[in-house]
Amino acid sequence: MKRRKFLSLGAVAAAASVLPASLSATDFVATAPKAWEAATSKEAIEAMFGTSATVEGDIEIKAPKLAENGGAVPIGIKSKLALTTIALFQDANPRSAVVVFELGEGGVVDLQTKIKMRKTANVTIVAKGKDGKLYSAVQKVEVSIGGCGG
Amino acid sequence: MKIKAKLKKDVTEVKLLLSSPMVGKEEAAAKKIAVSYLTHVTAKVGGKVVWEASTGPFLSKDPYFMFTFAGAKSGDELVIDTIDEKGATETDKAVIK
Numbered sequence: 001m002k003r004r005k006f007l008s009l010g011a012v013a014a015a016a017s018v019l020p021a022s023l024s025a026t027d028f029v030a031t032a033p034k035a036w037e038a039a040t041s042k043e044a045i046e047a048m049f050g051t052s053a054t055v056e057g058d059i060e061i062k063a064p065k066l067a068e069n070g071g072a073v074p075i076g077i078k079s080k081l082a083l084t085t086i087a088l089f090q091d092a093n094p095r096s097a098v099v100v101f102e103l104g105e106g107g108v109v110d111l112q113t114k115i116k117m118r119k120t121a122n123v124t125i126v127a128k129g130k131d132g133k134l135y136s137a138v139q140k141v142e143v144s145i146g147g148c149g150g
Numbered sequence: 151m152k153i154k155a156k157l158k159k160d161v162t163e164v165k166l167l168l169s170s171p172m173v174g175k176e177e178a179a180a181k182k183i184a185v186s187y188l189t190h191v192t193a194k195v196g197g198k199v200v201w202e203a204s205t206g207p208f209l210s211k212d213p214y215f216m217f218t219f220a221g222a223k224s225g226d227e228l229v230i231d232t233i234d235e236k237g238a239t240e241t242d243k244a245v246i247k
Binding site: 027028029030036071072073076090093094095097098099100101102103104105106107108110111112113114115116 | 161163172174176189190198199200201202203204205206208209210211213214215216217218219220221222
């Protein structure tokens with residue numbers, strides 16, 4: 001266990017040391033490690049953003065009503081709000097946080113990705129606007145065959 | 151990785167397919183395979199970050215992303231950098247069409 005802890009610390013330090021050169025300063029895996037360990041969306045959101053108080057926002061989640069392949073469930077995120085950070089959470093896997101997107105200056109909120117879901121659950125988007133507010137949207141996705149989330 | 155970047159009106163649409171097994175600790179333990187997943191992906195045009203993602207193992211295997219941004223023009227070079235949980239990096243680029 002000690003060795004594992006040491007190694008993970010090393011990985012974080014290594015990631016942090018290369019950040020200024022190749023990546024931006026906001027690596028949420030390095031800066032909010034607790035958020036990635038949280039089992040529920042609420043805990044993960046609190047760990048990521050410091051609060052789970054959000055405004056039901058004008059964010060559209062495009063997801064299949066019934067996903068046939070839980071190993072790759074397509075999720076689309078669209079919004080006309082000026083958003084800077086967009087995080088995706090779900091309650092279908094052992095841990096909740098999936099991905100955090102950050103948009104540059106010319107960023108348009110029109111994103112797609114594919115996630116694993118081993119059972120039917122809610123997908124939650126929490127996004128930070130340029131106005132500093134936290135917006136959220138939730139959609140339930142039914143999964144007929146579970147993915148390989150463990 | 152595979153990158154497609156296309157300018158539609160003023161907005162560049164990027165389709166990105168990365169290659170990573172995206173195996174987290176739970177899946178690694180269940181299947182007795184090694185943990186391996188990407189933790190961060192960055193997209194840059196002209197040295198400026200246009201999009202980035204902090205990623206966890208619950209993205210699908212060989213993660214797919216589509217994202218859009220304004221401000222680039224046809225012929226600009228889009229550079230994608232990735233880093234995994236071991237700190238291994240990969241980089242690739244594509245010209246915006």
